[in-house]
Amino acid sequence: MRFESDFLVIGGGIAGLWFAIQAAQYGTVTVLAKKDARESSTNYAQGGIAAVSSKEDSFQEHIQDTMIAGAGLCNEDVVRSVISEGPPRVEALVRLGVEFTTRGNAQMDEFDLGLEGGHSKRRILHAADFTGREIIDKLFGIACENQQIQFRDHHIAIDLLIHPRDRTIAPRKKICGGAYVLDSREKEVHTFVSPTTVLATGGAGKVYLYTSNPDIATRDGIAMAFRAGARIANMEFIQFHPTCLYHPKAKSFLISEAVRGEGGIPRVKDNTPFMERYHPKGCLAPRDIVARAIDNELKKRGDECVYLDITHRDPEFIRSRFPNIHQQCLSLGIDITREAMPVVPAAHYTCGGVIVDASGQTDIQNLYAVGEVACTGLHGANRLASNSLLEALVFAQRASDASVRKMGERRDDAPSLPDWTSGNAVDSDESIVVAHNWDEVRRLMSNYVGIFRSNKRLERAKRRIDALAGEIHQYYWDFLVTNDLIELRNLVLVADLIITSAMMRKESRGLHYNINYPVTDDAMWRRDTIQWRGYG
Numbered sequence: 001m002r003f004e005s006d007f008l009v010i011g012g013g014i015a016g017l018w019f020a021i022q023a024a025q026y027g028t029v030t031v032l033a034k035k036d037a038r039e040s041s042t043n044y045a046q047g048g049i050a051a052v053s054s055k056e057d058s059f060q061e062h063i064q065d066t067m068i069a070g071a072g073l074c075n076e077d078v079v080r081s082v083i084s085e086g087p088p089r090v091e092a093l094v095r096l097g098v099e100f101t102t103r104g105n106a107q108m109d110e111f112d113l114g115l116e117g118g119h120s121k122r123r124i125l126h127a128a129d130f131t132g133r134e135i136i137d138k139l140f141g142i143a144c145e146n147q148q149i150q151f152r153d154h155h156i157a158i159d160l161l162i163h164p165r166d167r168t169i170a171p172r173k174k175i176c177g178g179a180y181v182l183d184s185r186e187k188e189v190h191t192f193v194s195p196t197t198v199l200a201t202g203g204a205g206k207v208y209l210y211t212s213n214p215d216i217a218t219r220d221g222i223a224m225a226f227r228a229g230a231r232i233a234n235m236e237f238i239q240f241h242p243t244c245l246y247h248p249k250a251k252s253f254l255i256s257e258a259v260r261g262e263g264g265i266p267r268v269k270d271n272t273p274f275m276e277r278y279h280p281k282g283c284l285a286p287r288d289i290v291a292r293a294i295d296n297e298l299k300k301r302g303d304e305c306v307y308l309d310i311t312h313r314d315p316e317f318i319r320s321r322f323p324n325i326h327q328q329c330l331s332l333g334i335d336i337t338r339e340a341m342p343v344v345p346a347a348h349y350t351c352g353g354v355i356v357d358a359s360g361q362t363d364i365q366n367l368y369a370v371g372e373v374a375c376t377g378l379h380g381a382n383r384l385a386s387n388s389l390l391e392a393l394v395f396a397q398r399a400s401d402a403s404v405r406k407m408g409e410r411r412d413d414a415p416s417l418p419d420w421t422s423g424n425a426v427d428s429d430e431s432i433v434v435a436h437n438w439d440e441v442r443r444l445m446s447n448y449v450g451i452f453r454s455n456k457r458l459e460r461a462k463r464r465i466d467a468l469a470g471e472i473h474q475y476y477w478d479f480l481v482t483n484d485l486i487e488l489r490n491l492v493l494v495a496d497l498i499i500t501s502a503m504m505r506k507e508s509r510g511l512h513y514n515i516n517y518p519v520t521d522d523a524m525w526r527r528d529t530i531q532w533r534g535y536g
């Protein structure tokens with residue numbers, strides 16, 4: 001079937017919902033979510049949203065903190081503009097009913113402001129430790145009541161509708177007219193046509209075996225944009241959280257860095273602490289150093305996890321300071337007042353993505369990218385904590401403004417686009433192939449393209465990914481598409497983009513560390529790694 005709307009938003013996290021609510025003032029909006037409508041990384045955001053909100057703080061300090069974290073690759077103009085748009089965006093959230101934790105009256109200077117690694121001032125607005133859920137609750141509620149917005153959950157976008165499809169034509173001369181979408185419950189592919197398409201598909205954590213991200217994070221948006229011809233930047237910069245619970249039943253559960261802040265000690269299997277060997281601050285070393293140290297210990301010893309031990313603190317303190325972590329671990333049979341938590345570093349945030357301009361516009365006409373899928377220039381080589389929700393809001397607002405401005409001129413050049421055909425594809429009788437390849441991609445990315453990289457590991461990973469990509473490509477054309485197959489096709493492509501960017505960058509910087517090039521080389525490499533499919 002064919003569906004039409006003025007705006008097609010692929011993704012229902014903070015970026016997609018914000019865009020949808022704004023654009024709905026001017027036209028009809030379809031919002032796609034590939035699983036449950038509320039399942040997104042946004043929903044799990046704990047810490048909060050960074051914005052200058054107190055008299056003790058200043059834009060200049062927030063800018064400086066962001067630039068330092070970004071290790072020389074932030075775009076200063078973008079950093080300045082995003083940070084100065086923080087307060088109005090937060091005010092708009094509050095006007096829509098989002099309740100941040102306060103210390104008294106709900107006035108701007110009365111918010112309870114959190115402090116996080118890399119921030120020189122308290123500036124993290126939060127709703128206890130479930131900020132993302134509070135934001136999604138409010139935005140989702142508003143969007144659901146809006147007659148102009150139609151949600152389609154369990155609808156996974158497969159590919160963008162691009163006109164002309166000829167690969168010899170430069171991306172900026174191409175027009176996006178919507179997307180092919182699989183209704184995964186009805187097992188039917190539909191054509192969603194729209195003069196404005198917005199990628200708001202979130203992150204790529206699932207490319208790795210251990211991740212803090214939910215299952216939806218397979219970076220479909222990057223893969224679709226790349227296949228359509230758009231440029232992709234800085235894919236080597238994957239942020240790893242040092243401590244994700246290692247337990248077969250604890251999918252993606254983060255152990256907050258505050259545990260180390262309150263005295264938690266990472267130990268190897270025989271109980272020996274190791275952080276003192278890696279950094280003068282020992283257990284309180286920055287996030288990336290701890291993640292690197294844990295990864296190194298695991299690789300050296302062949303162990304599956306290390307242990308985060310806070311048992312030396314008073315049990316009552318542990319229960320009251322970390323009620324959620326205590327409860328979650330207890331439900332899995334781990335009493336953290338008496339035993340250490342098994343943890344591993346986990347892929348947490350993707351700094352790179354689809355290159356966009358200041359309005360969220362990609363290289364392809366009528367195609368926008370907002371939120372974690374985009375590379376705006378804000379994060380550079382490393383994201384400052386809690387800047388991502390801010391970036392998503394700012395760019396979703398700008399993309400909505402820009403696409404609304406273009407509404408008049410768009411309809412005349414609406415391309416005629418063919419519907420989906422399945423060709424000779426048949427139902428797969430070999431689902432094991434998909435399951436096996438999923439597992440292999442994630443394992444090889446964790447082992448060879450994780451926190452510590454080397455030329456040899458990257459070359460090995462590249463050879464294996466090329467072989468897997470060939471197999472999966474063939475499988476994709478032979479069999480009818482399913483949710484898992486669509487995700488696997490995207491996952492292997494995104495893995496390839498990460499490996500290739502990592503091989504291009506012959507230095508270590510920010511989140512990318514290659515033991516063969518341990519030093520930062522500003523003369524050669526103070527620049528983005530950019531990939532595109534090529535044309536001409």
Ligand SMILES: Cc1cc2nc3c(=O)[nH]c(=O)nc-3n(C[C@H](O)[C@H](O)[C@H](O)COP(=O)(O)OP(=O)(O)OC[C@H]3O[C@@H](n4cnc5c(N)ncnc54)[C@H](O)[C@@H]3O)c2cc1C
Pocket residue numbers: 010011012013014015016032033034035037039040041042043044045046047048049050131132155156157158200201202203212213214216220221254348349370371372373385386387388389390392
């Ligand atoms: C555990 C955790 C804690 C975090 N804590 C913080 C924090 O405290 N502060 C902060 O700033 N950031 C935090 N982050 C990062 C932040 O949450 C994300 O960067 C941000 O929420 C991304 O928002 P988004 O709208 O771009 O994507 P998401 O919220 O991930 O939404 C993606 C949407 O796209 C849909 N989708 C994906 N692919 C397709 C497809 N092919 N077809 C249809 N729909 C599709 C999904 O169904 C989903 O609706 C955290 C992340 C995690 C995982």
